[in-house]
Amino acid sequence: MxxxxxxxxxxxxxxxxxxxxxxxxxxxxxxxxxxxxxxxxxxxxxxxxxxxxxxxxxxxxxxxxxxxxxxxxxxxxxxxxxxxxxxxISEELIESIIKNQQDITKLVEVQSKLIESLLKK
CATH class of the missing domain: 1.10.260.40 (lambda repressor-like DNA-binding domains)
Known part of the structure; x- marks a missing residue:
């Protein structure tokens, strides 16, 4: 169904x-x-x-x-x-989860740098 x-x-x-x-x-x-x-x-x-x-x-x-x-x-x-x-869980799903976590980490790093630059102004 x-x-x-x-x-x-x-x-x-x-x-x-x-x-x-x-x-x-x-x-x-x-x-x-x-x-x-x-x-x-x-x-x-x-x-x-x-x-x-x-x-x-x-x-x-x-x-x-x-x-x-x-x-x-x-x-x-x-x-x-x-x-x-x-x-x-398949290997493909695990790889996708790891990639998503890496992408999130990169976004947090960019966000932190942006916040730092705004605080310096």
């Missing part, structure tokens, strides 16, 4: 419209419609909001899908066999 199918069943099981769900999640109805029709995948932040709203676990929504970070746009997507439901 796809994420979209699960979202549809959860929503209709509560007799809610897509508009009502979108308002509660603070997103557009169009975005929610794309998720429910499997035309797009929600970002991890939104996926967690959905799980919280429906009082379920993210992994229950994803079933045997996995979470990876797309290195080009930094949004989250889902692919098979990267992180499975039993938390087996």
């Amino acid at each position: 796809t994420l979209g199918t699960k979202l549809n069943k959860l929503r209709t099981g509560r007799n809610l419209t897509q508009v009502q769900i979108a308002e509660k999640l603070h997103i557009s109805q169009n975005a929610y419609n794309k998720w429910e029709s499997d035309k797009a995948k929600p970002a991890m932040e939104n996926l967690m909001k959905i799980a919280d709203f429906y009082e379920t676990d993210v992994y229950d929504l994803l079933d045997e899908k996995s979470i990876v970070q797309n290195n080009t746009d930094r949004s989250f997507g889902y692919i098979d066999s990267t992180v499975t439901i039993n938390n087996t």
Whole structure:
């Protein structure tokens, strides 16, 4: 069963419209419609909001899908066999996490230099 199918069943099981769900999640109805029709995948932040709203676990929504970070746009997507439901982590995911941590470190260093230069003025 796809994420979209699960979202549809959860929503209709509560007799809610897509508009009502979108308002509660603070997103557009169009975005929610794309998720429910499997035309797009929600970002991890939104996926967690959905799980919280429906009082379920993210992994229950994803079933045997996995979470990876797309290195080009930094949004989250889902692919098979990267992180499975039993938390087996692939080397690709580990490398992605390490790279993200390195990027964060560089950003903090740049931010610190910027703050120092502003304080000197």
